[in-house]
Amino acid sequence: MQLVPLHISALARLHDKNPPIFPRSFASSRSNNGLTQAVEWDEYSFFVLGNRTFIQSGEFHMWRLPVPSLWRDIVQKAKSAGLNTISVYFHWGLTNPHSGEVDLTGINDFQPFFDAAKEEGIWVIARPGPYINSETSTGGVPGHLRSNDTFYHDAWQDYWTGVIGLIAKNQVTQGGPIILLQIENEYYNGPGQNDRPVGVVVPTFVNDAGEFNNLVNDTDIYGFDAYPFSASNCGNADPTVWRDVATTWRSYFDATVPGQPHFFPEFQGGSADNWGSTGGYGTCRELVNTNFQRVFFHQLWASGVTAENFYMFYGGTTWAQLPYSQGYTSYDYGAPVNEQRQITAKHAELKLQSLFLRSFSDFYMTDLIEVDTTTVPSLYITHLQNPVQGSSFYIFRHNDATIKDSFVIATDFVFGSSTLRYSTASLLTWLDLSGSDMLVVYGYAGQSYEMAFELSGPVTLSAIGPTQIQGTATDPTFTLNFSLSPGRTLVHLTAADGKELAVLIADYDAATTLWQPTIAGDGNYANYIGVSASTPLLISGPYLVRNASLNGQQLALWGDVAETTTVNIFGPRALSSVEWNNVPLGNLTQTRQGTWQATISFSQPAVTLPDLGSATWRFRDSLPEIQPDFDGFAMIPANQMTTTSVFPPYYGAPWILYADQYGFHAGNLVWRGTFLHDSNTTAPTAVNVSASGALNFAASVWLNTHYLGPSDTRGRTNNNSFPVTEDLLLTGENHVVVLQDHMGGDLSGQDVCCTPGGRARDLQQPRGLQGYYLVGRDASAQFTGWTLAGNFMGERHPDTVRKIYNEGGLYGERKGWHLPGFDDSAWEERTPFEGLGQPGVGFFRTTFTLDLPQGYDIPLSFVFDSAVGHYRSQLYVNGWQMGKRIANIGPQSAFPVHEGVLDYHGENTVVLSLWALGNGTADTRIPSFKLVANGTYAGGVRGIATNNPDWDELRGKYGVSFD
Numbered sequence: 011m012q013l014v015p016l017h018i019s020a021l022a023r024l025h026d027k028n029p030p031i032f033p034r035s036f037a038s039s040r041s042n043n044g045l046t047q048a049v050e051w052d053e054y055s056f057f058v059l060g061n062r063t064f065i066q067s068g069e070f071h072m073w074r075l076p077v078p079s080l081w082r083d084i085v086q087k088a089k090s091a092g093l094n095t096i097s098v099y100f101h102w103g104l105t106n107p108h109s110g111e112v113d114l115t116g117i118n119d120f121q122p123f124f125d126a127a128k129e130e131g132i133w134v135i136a137r138p139g140p141y142i143n144s145e146t147s148t149g150g151v152p153g154h155l156r157s158n159d160t161f162y163h164d165a166w167q168d169y170w171t172g173v174i175g176l177i178a179k180n181q182v183t184q185g186g187p188i189i190l191l192q193i194e195n196e197y198y199n200g201p202g203q204n205d206r207p208v209g210v211v212v213p214t215f216v217n218d219a220g221e222f223n224n225l226v227n228d229t230d231i232y233g234f235d236a237y238p239f240s241a242s243n244c245g246n247a248d249p250t251v252w253r254d255v256a257t258t259w260r261s262y263f264d265a266t267v268p269g270q271p272h273f274f275p276e277f278q279g280g281s282a283d284n285w286g287s288t289g290g291y292g293t294c295r296e297l298v299n300t301n302f303q304r305v306f307f308h309q310l311w312a313s314g315v316t317a318e319n320f321y322m323f324y325g326g327t328t329w330a331q332l333p334y335s336q337g338y339t340s341y342d343y344g345a346p347v348n349e350q351r352q353i354t355a356k357h358a359e360l361k362l363q364s365l366f367l368r369s370f371s372d373f374y375m376t377d378l379i380e381v382d383t384t385t386v387p388s389l390y391i392t393h394l395q396n397p398v399q400g401s402s403f404y405i406f407r408h409n410d411a412t413i414k415d416s417f418v419i420a421t422d423f424v425f426g427s428s429t430l431r432y433s434t435a436s437l438l439t440w441l442d443l444s445g446s447d448m449l450v451v452y453g454y455a456g457q458s459y460e461m462a463f464e465l466s467g468p469v470t471l472s473a474i475g476p477t478q479i480q481g482t483a484t485d486p487t488f489t490l491n492f493s494l495s496p497g498r499t500l501v502h503l504t505a506a507d508g509k510e511l512a513v514l515i516a517d518y519d520a521a522t523t524l525w526q527p528t529i530a531g532d533g534n535y536a537n538y539i540g541v542s543a544s545t546p547l548l549i550s551g552p553y554l555v556r557n558a559s560l561n562g563q564q565l566a567l568w569g570d571v572a573e574t575t576t577v578n579i580f581g582p583r584a585l586s587s588v589e590w591n592n593v594p595l596g597n598l599t600q601t602r603q604g605t606w607q608a609t610i611s612f613s614q615p616a617v618t619l620p621d622l623g624s625a626t627w628r629f630r631d632s633l634p635e636i637q638p639d640f641d642g643f644a645m646i647p648a649n650q651m652t653t654t655s656v657f658p659p660y661y662g663a664p665w666i667l668y669a670d671q672y673g674f675h676a677g678n679l680v681w682r683g684t685f686l687h688d689s690n691t692t693a694p695t696a697v698n699v700s701a702s703g704a705l706n707f708a709a710s711v712w713l714n715t716h717y718l719g720p721s722d723t724r725g726r727t728n729n730n731s732f733p734v735t736e737d738l739l740l741t742g743e744n745h746v747v748v749l750q751d752h753m754g755g756d757l758s759g760q761d762v763c764c765t766p767g768g769r770a771r772d773l774q775q776p777r778g779l780q781g782y783y784l785v786g787r788d789a790s791a792q793f794t795g796w797t798l799a800g801n802f803m804g805e806r807h808p809d810t811v812r813k814i815y816n817e818g819g820l821y822g823e824r825k826g827w828h829l830p831g832f833d834d835s836a837w838e839e840r841t842p843f844e845g846l847g848q849p850g851v852g853f854f855r856t857t858f859t860l861d862l863p864q865g866y867d868i869p870l871s872f873v874f875d876s877a878v879g880h881y882r883s884q885l886y887v888n889g890w891q892m893g894k895r896i897a898n899i900g901p902q903s904a905f906p907v908h909e910g911v912l913d914y915h916g917e918n919t920v921v922l923s924l925w926a927l928g929n930g931t932a933d934t935r936i937p938s939f940k941l942v943a944n945g946t947y948a949g950g951v952r953g954i955a956t957n958n959p960d961w962d963e964l965r966g967k968y969g970v971s972f973d
């Protein structure tokens with residue numbers, strides 16, 4: 011439901027209640043951390059390089075987009091949304107795969123991101139953890155210390171030194187984009203929040219997990235986060251059910267950190283989803299939608315917030331084994347930019363809000379005048395006023411926030427050389443149109459609005475566009491009244507004294523198509539608003555405008571279109587040429603509204619994708635471990651007898667079968683236990699295992715080559731006794747094989763995070779066998795030993811490009827069957843649609859060549875059949891594990907894979923592992939699997955590099971044989 015614009019008499023009543031009194035006296039209390047004046051703050055806001063700044067930020071995790079040459083795409087999409095900052099988590103586990111190794115290469119090297127941010131004009135908030143939460147395995151804590159949490163402080167020193175070095179050299183004081191550094195994230199076990207990292211001079215801050223007063227004085231600045239709707243499992247939510255808006259934020263900040271800007275290092279921008287949700291991210295997007303953005307983000311403003319970071323701006327993909335125990339592959343998050351990097355309606359709403367903030371700096375410094383809930387019945391109105399300029403902002407919403415709308419009305423302020431008395435239409439931006447001011451406002455089509463300007467004498471009004479405008483001169487005020495029609499209407503006002511003013515009036519949909527790229531100024535921060543860049547253009551039409559440059563009368567634009575597009579440009583009085591993506595637009599004309607108009611033509615290029623349904627696939631069984639003569643390839647003895655885990659084994663002796671103790675922290679695990687049998691020993695009546703792998707894990711158990719069955723009832727630990735008959739036993743050595751998945755580590759959990767001094771128990775949840783025994787046999791006739799396979803070479807994994815979370819311990823993974831360049835020519839021809847025919851594990855490989863048109867951004871996804879089946883499958887694309895499908899839990903069946911992982915101009919290798927847990931036809935095959943395009947955009951960031959090391963490099967070199 012839309013909030014009807016305020017009737018003007020009500021605005022007058024509000025306004026007259028608290029007439030502007032200004033300038034009020036206020037003592038400047040600007041402070042810094044004593045280390046740098048480049049980033050300072052007072053009680054109103056931060057200052058960057060001396061400029062009062064409203065930090066309007068979005069969260070992006072580069073490691074969730076494992077193609078460094080695409081990072082600039084997200085930066086540009088953030089800049090085009092009007093953001094001035096991006097906040098980033100680092101990932102300790104990726105960076106520090108084993109004790110002593112700090113890997114700052116490839117996807118761990120954020121330098122290309124810092125460079126792109128700097129060039130595009132975006133500040134950066136660095137958040138290296140060490141603990142980050144973030145729905146990634148153990149919140150980013152590497153597996154090598156999960157088993158012994160007491161050494162936490164020592165353990166992060168190497169990582170910390172490494173990333174801090176990278177951060178330090180990219181600080182704003184060094185000419186880089188980093189303005190703030192967060193220390194830790196909601197993990198209060200004392201890893202040195204008080205220690206200023208060596209070389210860091212920008213302010214440090216903490217992110218409290220709510221209004222909990224944690225670590226208030228431990229860093230320079232205190233902030234907390236809020237997720238008014240659930241931060242996880244949004245796919246199960248009812249998107250029509252809303253929660254109320256908190257009204258405690260302002261008073262909490264004032265009481266907790268007086269003198270500091272009100273800073274949300276994270277505010278809900280979408281939501282994470284979990285395995286088994288019913289609606290997936292479609293539901294999340296509906297729940298945390300544009301109405302949510304309007305109501306809740308405006309409530310932040312009403313709370314005096316001038317630094318806000320929306321988590322996430324681009325969620326991306328928690329590929330391979332990066333997810334935590336409950337998260338699936340997609341981290342789309344219902345974010346403004348979706349997982350395929352497409353901009354959504356939430357990007358548009360964020361842009362409307364951000365351009366307002368970027369354009370009207372009076373808003374960076376306001377006092378609360380009052381919260382009024384009575385003047386207009388049922389409305390909750392927060393009146394803010396700039397104490398120096400006297401301008402007022404009234405933030406409107408319903409008292410009942412579940413009526414989903416909110417907007418801001420401004421009064422009494424100056425833009426350029428003009429003065430706005432009031433406007434019931436929302437302000438978007440203003441620009442200097444070659445010497446005269448143009449104010450841009452928007453509202454809902456069909457509703458009535460009123461605006462008044464300070465203009466003396468008789469005023470000439472001309473309006474071009476669909477909306478009928480009425481003007482009334484009451485010297486010295488000129489009032490516009492209109493009922494808004496769809497589209498854009500340009501109003502020209504000329505006062506008696508020659509003063510000219512333009513007002514561009516757009517309905518909501520028309521406003522969302524507007525772009526205001528920056529034009530670079532001079533100096534080191536040429537593209538930064540507030541430092542050097544200007545915004546003399548307003549452009550409508552294209553799907554995306556990334557960038558612009560204006561050279562005299564020559565305009566160059568860069569962006570994306572998905573159809574033939576009419577572009578309209580407000581700005582330069584004279585323009586001799588317009589280029590779009592470096593190609594001159596031939597048909598430049600000037601419209602009655604004075605815009606420069608041209609057509610960007612688009613013709614759908616041929617996008618030829620392979621039909622994976624009819625492709626040649628090659629197959630090989632991937633469970634030789636159940637064979638009596640299995641050679642033990644890449645398995646190690648699991649012979650440790652002690653553990654420091656706070657979760658001790660339930661039973662089973664003497665070996666501790668916890669994978670992390672053996673250096674395996676991700677992906678499938680294969681356990682192989684041996685026991686002896688002959689005519690003199692009692693036959694076991696059952697094999698008992700208690701496998702642990704987090705809520706959605708599965709295990710399959712074999713006795714020799716006989717499948718005993720699955721163990722996946724969606725408990726953290728499943729205790730199963732599988733009956734055994736004597737005919738299944740061999741004379742001599744017998745083997746129990748348990749295949750299970752390691753679903754990623756748990757997060758620290760709220761109970762731990764909010765209890766200072768608490769231990770992160772959940773980080774130590776074991777992945778492995780917490781209990782094992784042969785039922786019917788006494789203690790002396792149990793297992794004689796166990797071996798274990800995890801990812802190839804464990805913490806010393808050889809893949810320095812795709813890193814430690816990429817692979818698990820399936821035989822095919824250990825052998826490198828998922829890698830490009832593996833020679834499968836001797837393999838049987840068989841498709842995943844035919845499948846295994848029985849429970850077990852197999853690998854299916856196919857290759858194809860892509861030759862997609864150059865100069866386009868064409869997001870592609872691999873789509874599994876969504877039918878339910880008792881199987882699990884991993885998708886490997888050119889060696890990158892880009893998806894995990896659990897066909898009896900879901901919800902994900904479509905897996906976006908970006909250019910860069912895919913080679914759009916060369917050969918690609920796609921591999922599916924299929925782990926069939928059930929016996930039915932639906933369980934032992936993948937009914938269908940396709941590659942589809944999600945769109946075709948002429949444009950994109952271009953120059954996308956692939957980096958896909960092959961089998962020779964990652965296996966051949968290590969002496970692994972082809973078979």
Ligand code: IPT
Pocket residue numbers: 142143144145195196219220235237241242276281282
């Ligand atoms: C907040 C975390 O800081 C962030 O890393 C992420 O996990 C987010 O939750 C949920 O997606 S913690 C907040 C819910 C208290």
